[in-house]
Amino acid sequence: MQGPEAADGGSSPHAPEASNALGGEPSAYLRQHAGNPVHWRPFGDEAFASATARDVPVFLSIGYAACHWCHVMAHESFEDQGTADFLNANFVAVKVDREERPDVDAAYMAATQALSGEGGWPMSVFLLPDGRAFYAGTYYPPRPLPGRPSFRQVLEAVADAWQERRGAVEQNADTLARGLAASRPGAAVRLDGVPEPFDPYLPREAVEALAGDEDTAYGGFGGAPKFPPSAVLEFLIRHAAVASPALDAGTPAQARDLAGRTLAAMSRSALFDQLDGGFARYSVTRDWSVPHFEKMLYDNAQLLRVYVHWVRLGGTPGYPAAEAADVAGRTAGWLLASLGLGADDAGNGQLPEALASSLDADTVVDGVHTEGASYLWTPAALESVLGPADGGAVGRLMNVHAGGTVTADGSPLHPGRALSADEAELWQQVRPVLLAGRSRRPQPARDDKVVAGWDGLAVAALAEAGAVLGQPRLVAAAGRIAEYLARVHWKPGADGGPGTLMRVSHDGVARGIGGLLEDYAFCAEGLIALYAASGRTRWYRLAGDILAAACERFATDGTLQDAAGESEQLANAQGGRAPLNPFDDATPSGAAAFAGALLSFSALSGSPEYRALAGNILALLPPLATRAPRAAGWLLATAQAALAGPVEAAVVGPDTPERAALHLALLRSPSPGLVIALQPEADGQGPPLLRGRAAAPDGSPLVFLCRGMVCGLPVGSVRAVRERLASMGG
Numbered sequence: 001m002q003g004p005e006a007a008d009g010g011s012s013p014h015a016p017e018a019s020n021a022l023g024g025e026p027s028a029y030l031r032q033h034a035g036n037p038v039h040w041r042p043f044g045d046e047a048f049a050s051a052t053a054r055d056v057p058v059f060l061s062i063g064y065a066a067c068h069w070c071h072v073m074a075h076e077s078f079e080d081q082g083t084a085d086f087l088n089a090n091f092v093a094v095k096v097d098r099e100e101r102p103d104v105d106a107a108y109m110a111a112t113q114a115l116s117g118e119g120g121w122p123m124s125v126f127l128l129p130d131g132r133a134f135y136a137g138t139y140y141p142p143r144p145l146p147g148r149p150s151f152r153q154v155l156e157a158v159a160d161a162w163q164e165r166r167g168a169v170e171q172n173a174d175t176l177a178r179g180l181a182a183s184r185p186g187a188a189v190r191l192d193g194v195p196e197p198f199d200p201y202l203p204r205e206a207v208e209a210l211a212g213d214e215d216t217a218y219g220g221f222g223g224a225p226k227f228p229p230s231a232v233l234e235f236l237i238r239h240a241a242v243a244s245p246a247l248d249a250g251t252p253a254q255a256r257d258l259a260g261r262t263l264a265a266m267s268r269s270a271l272f273d274q275l276d277g278g279f280a281r282y283s284v285t286r287d288w289s290v291p292h293f294e295k296m297l298y299d300n301a302q303l304l305r306v307y308v309h310w311v312r313l314g315g316t317p318g319y320p321a322a323e324a325a326d327v328a329g330r331t332a333g334w335l336l337a338s339l340g341l342g343a344d345d346a347g348n349g350q351l352p353e354a355l356a357s358s359l360d361a362d363t364v365v366d367g368v369h370t371e372g373a374s375y376l377w378t379p380a381a382l383e384s385v386l387g388p389a390d391g392g393a394v395g396r397l398m399n400v401h402a403g404g405t406v407t408a409d410g411s412p413l414h415p416g417r418a419l420s421a422d423e424a425e426l427w428q429q430v431r432p433v434l435l436a437g438r439s440r441r442p443q444p445a446r447d448d449k450v451v452a453g454w455d456g457l458a459v460a461a462l463a464e465a466g467a468v469l470g471q472p473r474l475v476a477a478a479g480r481i482a483e484y485l486a487r488v489h490w491k492p493g494a495d496g497g498p499g500t501l502m503r504v505s506h507d508g509v510a511r512g513i514g515g516l517l518e519d520y521a522f523c524a525e526g527l528i529a530l531y532a533a534s535g536r537t538r539w540y541r542l543a544g545d546i547l548a549a550a551c552e553r554f555a556t557d558g559t560l561q562d563a564a565g566e567s568e569q570l571a572n573a574q575g576g577r578a579p580l581n582p583f584d585d586a587t588p589s590g591a592a593a594f595a596g597a598l599l600s601f602s603a604l605s606g607s608p609e610y611r612a613l614a615g616n617i618l619a620l621l622p623p624l625a626t627r628a629p630r631a632a633g634w635l636l637a638t639a640q641a642a643l644a645g646p647v648e649a650a651v652v653g654p655d656t657p658e659r660a661a662l663h664l665a666l667l668r669s670p671s672p673g674l675v676i677a678l679q680p681e682a683d684g685q686g687p688p689l690l691r692g693r694a695a696a697p698d699g700s701p702l703v704f705l706c707r708g709m710v711c712g713l714p715v716g717s718v719r720a721v722r723e724r725l726a727s728m729g730g
Contacts, residue, residue: 026506027097028357028447029065033074037084040095043104048569051092051129057162057169058131059091059155062105062123064098065447066281066294066358069139070122071369076142077151083142086152090159091126098123099357099451100504100512103563106581107573110180112136124151126158131569132173135161181575189580189591192558195615200643202622203239206629206636207251207258210236213630214258218287219265221630225292227282228266230302231584231592231633233259237309238640238672242729256316263310264319266303267327270405270414273375274398275435277330278338279303281361290405291412293372293444294361297339298587301457304331308465313670323418325469332465332474335458341448342484351477354484354505355458357451360444374441376410385437386430394430397423450505452489453519455481457587459526463533467667475533482530485523486542489515498549517562517590520550524597528604528675533667535678537686540604547601547610550594560617562590582620588634591617596638596673603648603675604687606709618642641673645707647728652679652693653701662703665718669725 021041023034033040041047043060051058061078063070077083087093098105098121105123111133113119118138125136135158140151149157161169210232213221220226240256266272269288271280278300280291307328315321338359340352363373377400383391395401398413405411413434419427459478466474488510493499502510503519515523527543530536553564560580571577582589588596595617602610618639624632649666653659666676677689693704693714702714705724715721 022095026449026504026509026511027065027100028445028449028506029063029067029070029097029099030095032065033078033095036074036078037081037088038078038093039084039088040093043094043096043101043567043569045567045569047092047094048129048131051127054092056091056129057134057158058094058127058129059087060094060096060108060123060125060127062096062098062108062125063121064358065445066296066360067121068292068294068361068369068371069120071360071362073122073139073151075369077140080142083152083155086155086159090155090162092129097449099447100449103516103570103578107570107578108133108136111176111573112138114176114180124154127569127573128170128173131567131572132177133573134169134173134176177573177575179575180573189560189617189620190558191555191560191613191616193616195612196619198615198618198639198642199622202625203235203636203640203643204251206625206632207236207239207255209626209629211254211258214261215286219262220288221262224286225282225284226286226288227586228271228279228299228303229262229630229633230299230306231588231637232630233262233306233633234302234309235633235636235640237306237313237670238637238644241313241670241672242640242644256313257318259310260316260319263307263324264418267307267324268415268417270399270412272327272414273334274413274415275431275438276338277327277332277334279331287416289399289412289414289416291372292361293375295338295359296586297335297355297357297451297454298457300331300335300339301454301461302587304328304335304465305457305461307331308461308468309670312468312668328465329469329471332462332469332471335462336477339446341450342480351473351480353480354450354488355455355481357447357449357454359446363442363444365442372406372410372412374438374443375412376404376406377413378404378409378411382434385434390426390430393426394434397427448506450484450488451519452485452501452503452505452515453522453587455485456519456523456526459485459523460529463526463530464667467533467664475530478526478530479534479536482527482539482542489523490542490546492545493549498552499545500549500553501546514553514565517550517554517560517594518587520546520554521590521593521597522587524550524601525593528597528600532676532678535663535680537680540677540687543597543601544605547597551613554594555613560591560594582624582635583628583631584633584635591620592632592634592638596634596641599638599642599646600673600675603646603673604677604689606688614638614642638673644672644674644729646673646675647671647725648689648706648709648711649674649676650679650689650693650704650706650711651676651701652690652704653695654699655681656701659701661718662701662716662721665721666703669722671725671728674725 020039022030096104108125109119115136120138125133127133144150236255236259240252242252270291271283271288278295281294282292284290307324310324311321339355341356342353361371362369365373379395382395400411459482462474462478488505489502491500501515501520503515504512524543524546527539531539554561595614598610598614621635651663677687680686696702702716703721704711704714
């Protein structure tokens with residue numbers, strides 16, 4: 001019902017926008033709001049210019065497609081005509097997908113936390129027309145609740161303050177921007193000096209600090225909500241692979257146990273989709289039993305790679321490599337089948353050309369968004385699909401009881417422990433039947449936008465999974481995705497200048513902003529891994545082009561930045577240009593990933609400049625290694641690779657089964673950061689690591705194992721390769 005204030009809203013000095021402008025946006029989250037009566041605008045100069053011309057504040061709403069409470073607020077408030085009328089008359093409404101614009105999200109999350117003491121999504125921020133925030137919160141209900149006003153009350157109060165107390169509003173915005181500039185976290189990386197010597201004991205100290213933060217009862221680190229610590233797990237696995245007792249004093253074994261307990265806990269829990277594969281975003285509970293059900297590409301790409309690296313390491317008795325290989329294989333299959341765009345959309349089993357961003361947490365059932373509805377089971381539902389005997393046995397095995405853990409009677413399937421041989425046999429028999437039954441339910445929506453960096457993470461994971469698990473189809477899938485990134489997201493520079501990597505595409509068209517540092521770094525990392533698995537020098541060359549462009553774009557004035565070409569509004573909101581963020585979040589920090597890609601590429605190319613640049617970025621690590629190791633996992637993983645060399649492997653000789661066996665032995669080595677160059681046949685000149693390396697006089701293939709382009713005598717057997725790698729500490 002339309003309120004009286006909305007009827008008077010047209011008295012604003014300037015007419016509201018004529019319509020909603022989100023219908024053509026690449027983001028599924030923005031397009032979800034294209035039918036709202038709110039006259040949404042995407043974030044950009046046009047929206048802020050309109051606010052200036054109309055002399056009204058900006059209402060900024062930030063969320064993402066898989067966000068449950070974003071859907072709730074949209075239904076309650078943004079679909080309500082009376083609320084929309086008031087909002088349109090008194091504000092310029094701007095909608096942002098945090099996955100498309102993490103720079104916008106980060107800037108206004110800092111403001112929201114400073115103003116309200118809380119943060120989350122949906123994020124609701126009120127801005128001056130120059131971009132500075134003056135009031136903020138998260139979810140607002142349609143009616144007042146204890147301690148929380150309704151959204152309409154907030155809109156009316158802000159509109160009144162804008163009209164009656166403009167000076168105080170502007171003063172508040174100015175004070176906030178200055179405060180954010182003075183107190184915001186961040187770091188400066190000087191790129192124009194000689195890297196400081198790296199303390200080789202830091203990884204050991206980080207392992208000890210992580211051990212003190214382990215949840216020894218349930219695995220993982222810290223308490224609820226509990227997120228998969230993907231970057232930390234990568235570091236622990238790399239540290240577990242080193243062989244330097246004098247330096248590491250038993251911490252490799254400690255790291256192996258830490259990683260194994262967490263990997264086992266996650267894959268046996270409700271965080272992992274026991275039927276279809278793939279991991280949810282996080283667990284609401286400490287014991288991983290109640291997931292928040294959205295399934296993100298970036299989580300699953302990272303976790304696929306980590307589980308593959310655990311297989312490569314050899315596992316432990318408590319978490320065998322074979323169990324992890326099954327988890328990795330099902331996760332890879334889920335990625336291609338459920339997030340695949342292109343060929344797999346037709347259901348014909350072909351390889352997708354790219355991967356979508358996410359599946360929603362919610363499923364729409366009878367017009368109502370219900371979190372996790374596709375994934376929950378009751379004892380009765382199990383019995384209806386499997387019959388009373390198997391249904392009852394599976395309910396007991398998979399923790400589905402009369403009282404639900406998510407709803408009053410609904411629970412996700414999970415054993416919470418290792419299965420016995422008989423239990424595993426039962427589960428393998430019933431799993432396809434249950435999956436077929438679940439597939440007949442309404443399914444969560446998919447966000448079809450492609451984010452360059454996240455697909456880059458998937459390229460690395462799929463390429464390595466294919467090699468380690470013996471599934472060439474996964475390497476081919478990585479190649480298809482890389483082709484898409486090269487064709488759609490990468491814009492070569494004119495006249496030999498640096499190119500540009502676009503962050504987001506939809507329906508095969510890149511739109512919006514250029515990539516962030518993390519996009520360039522993740523794509524370069526993925527292409528280097530794909531080159532190692534496939535031997536196609538095209539991917540090595542493209543990785544080099546992307547890294548060169550990243551240096552031009554983000555490594556300027558002797559410093560490193562996460563974003564380039566920052567908008568005037570973001571600079572105003574933060575009181576200046578944002579500092580480099582060294583901390584991992586849901587994905588590795590852009591700086592850490594950039595250092596890792598530079599380190600690997602320098603090992604292939606012999607570039608001292610890239611090696612020095614990686615070393616300068618690693619200077620961020622010493623203050624974080626023991627005080628905040630959970631936020632510095634990828635810096636630690638990169639440091640572990642640097643301490644190992646990394647080892648460089650040049651594989652030369654004709655393309656024979658013998659060479660393939662040598663290549664595979666290298667791909668399955670856990671040596672931290674190992675880089676592999678494969679002599680090309682007809683795909684152009686290989687990297688400098690191959691120069692001057694020749695096959696044996698009788699033409700048989702050889703492997704040269706090197707550090708810093710300095711190599712030992714070549715070896716020609718799988719056994720010799722493994723022995724030499726072991727002697728080199730990896």
